[in-house]
Amino acid sequence: MDYDVIIDCYTDEPSGLGVPPFLSVHSRYIVGCLEKQNIKYYYLTIDDLRYANGEHHFAQSFNKRILNVTKNKDNVESIIKNAKNIYVVMGCFVKYEYVSAEPPTFSEVEQLLHKYCDNNSKKLLFYSLGGSELTRKSIKETVPQNLFDEIIFGNTYNYFLGETGHKFKPNYDKLREIAVLSARILNQLERPLVFEIETATGCNRNPGCTFCIEGMRGLPLQFRNKEDITQEIKSLYDMGARYFRLGRQPNFYAYQNCNVNEIEQLFQMIWDACPNIKTLHIDNVSPHNVNTIEGEKITEIVAKYTTAGNITPFGIESFDPVVREKCNLNGTIEDIHKSIEIINKYGKKRGDNGIPKLLPGINIIYGLDGQSNETLSHNLKNFEKILSSGNWVRRVFARKLTSPYGEQFDRYTSEELEEFSNWSNEIEEKFTIPMLKKVFPIDLVITELRMEMYKDGNSILRQMATCPVRVVIKNKKLKLDEFYKIRVIGYEGNRTLIGEVI
Ligand code: SF4
The missing domain is CATH 3.30.750.200 (Transcription Regulator spoIIAA)
Known part of the structure; x- marks a missing residue:
């Protein structure tokens, strides 16, 4: 009972992705907070729990419900049973058919927690959505009652910092050290991920679009400084991470009030510190x-x-x-x-x-x-x-x-x-x-495609990148997580290329 457990049930917000192959800031920053307090922890995904529950792959398809396991997958029962605090992280804005992951419903989380949790563990739900009081109320009514001891909205690190005010408000001074320490999550990961990096919160339009969640969070425009962003990426890079997206902000071009020099210096600093990055992308x-x-x-x-x-x-x-x-x-x-x-x-x-x-x-x-x-x-x-x-x-x-x-x-x-x-x-x-x-014309050659999913006898490859195109290789089972070079030979639907490995 002298350790905590994080169970990543994945997040997909309008600004910020945490469904594999992306890793959200939310779970990672909990790791940073626990490291800072010298608290031992285990990082699990919902896939680990499903795997422990006996789910398996199929002859002609990978089971994407158990594809994103961690190094802790074989000890789920004992890890969860003896945990002091269990932090469940979830919040998907859209019901999307992801290529190689399946976020759980509340009822699935309830069933698996009941199976593995000891009643002595304190269970906390970190729900990444819920920008207004009204939405928080509705979420609380929908979450299975009595499942969690507490439901927490906003930035996960604010909970550990004991923030009593606006929980969505960034605390970039205090985040500095937490963000760097969060890189130790890589010790427990089994598969490569794209790391989502936060650069700012808030919108540079006032009033903003009427339907927007960012506006609902009521946050002033705030930017992380380029040194902090670079240090965070460098700490992840030193632990082996190579794929990054400056994705957790509503509008990348607004960085430091559309300051061209600041944006150029940010990129220069990142490349100087991490020359062998394989993916550096932006979002929004x-x-x-x-x-x-x-x-x-x-x-x-x-x-x-x-x-x-x-x-x-x-x-x-x-x-x-x-x-x-x-x-x-x-x-x-x-x-x-x-x-x-x-x-x-x-x-x-x-x-x-x-x-x-x-x-x-x-x-x-x-x-x-x-x-x-x-x-x-x-x-x-x-x-x-x-x-x-x-x-x-x-x-x-x-x-x-x-x-x-x-x-x-x-x-x-x-x-x-x-x-x-x-x-x-x-x-x-x-x-x-x-x-x-x-x-993507016929005969185009594309490289750096990772084998991500095997479905109905076909392999699906994508780059470790923002909104990557899908390439299907028919009637072939390629090796998971290996990278391939292909030639485009056709199309399937509105977003999939048919390819042949060359
Ligand atoms: S411009 Fe601002 S208000 Fe509109 S969607 Fe983007 S973040 Fe939201």
Whole structure:
């Protein structure tokens, strides 16, 4: 009973990913806090518990529910049984079909905790969503009652720091040491992961978009300094990490108020400290900060200093002017098209791995205020304009508007679900698939693809990267976590390439 246990049940927030192959800041910072207090701990994933519960792989498929085990997988029962505190980390905003992981539902967590936990352990749930009192109340009512001794929202480290005020508020001075110590999590990991790195919190628009969770958290714009970010990456790098995404912020271009020099120095410091990084990517960019003089310079810097295959995901959400006005979305439609052009100007060239250096991504939301029968045609008209401009887009993500509690709390009518499905299909057929074929033409050679999943007799490979394209190798079982070079020989659906190993 002289140690604690972290059970990672994965997180997926609008700004910050913690579903394998990504590792969230939330679990990692608990490790940092426990290290700082000299408390012994074990890091487990929900996959470890499922594995201990007897789940296994299948003849023609890996079981993605047990693929992300840690070095502790064979001792789950004794580890959990004797723990003093058990910290469960979860909070997925969308119900997404992940390639090689499956976040659990509350009822699965309840069943597995009941099976393995001793009643003497204190059980705490860290729920990464829940930015307002209303959402917190709703989450508390939905979590199985009496399962947890405490439910904690906000930054996990604030709990260990004894923060009594706003739990989502960053405490970057105190995070400095915790972030560095958190690298010791690598001692317990079995498989390679992409490490999500926080650079800022808060939005640089006020008022922001009406539906946004970041706005709901009510946080002022705050940046971590470049020395702290670099030290954190260096400590992970020294422990063997090679894949990073500067992903935990709502808008990377806003870093230090769109300060071009600060952004360039940040990248220079990271590369000076960690010259053999294999992936350095970013996440989340607002188009209103791209179509500016600074924005163009930042784009040049991001294309120069990050590794190929990087994306600037634009929260465009809708091309319908009525929706844009009602929801106070960021930038004009003109800004969006110009931003796509700017990113292409600096990022369209292919890198050594065969993928364009830096391309825009587009997020579209169904169900926003002001949506009408016209909205889809506004979207399609603008997608057509992008397609005929000769510019490229790497990824389109169309999703339903999600309540701030997370999608598992949402209820849609069957008509709405059908309409959303029609939306998605039209966007896929008219834009996503033709664009996929432009960015990844037949015969293109792509390297650094990791064997990630075996499904129905086929191997699925992706890069250790932000929003990586999927490559399926038919009728072959490649070696898990090995890297391959392939040639594109076809397409499957809207986001998968068919390849052959060369
Ligand atoms: S620009 Fe809009 S979506 Fe992005 S963080 Fe700000 S309020 Fe949220």
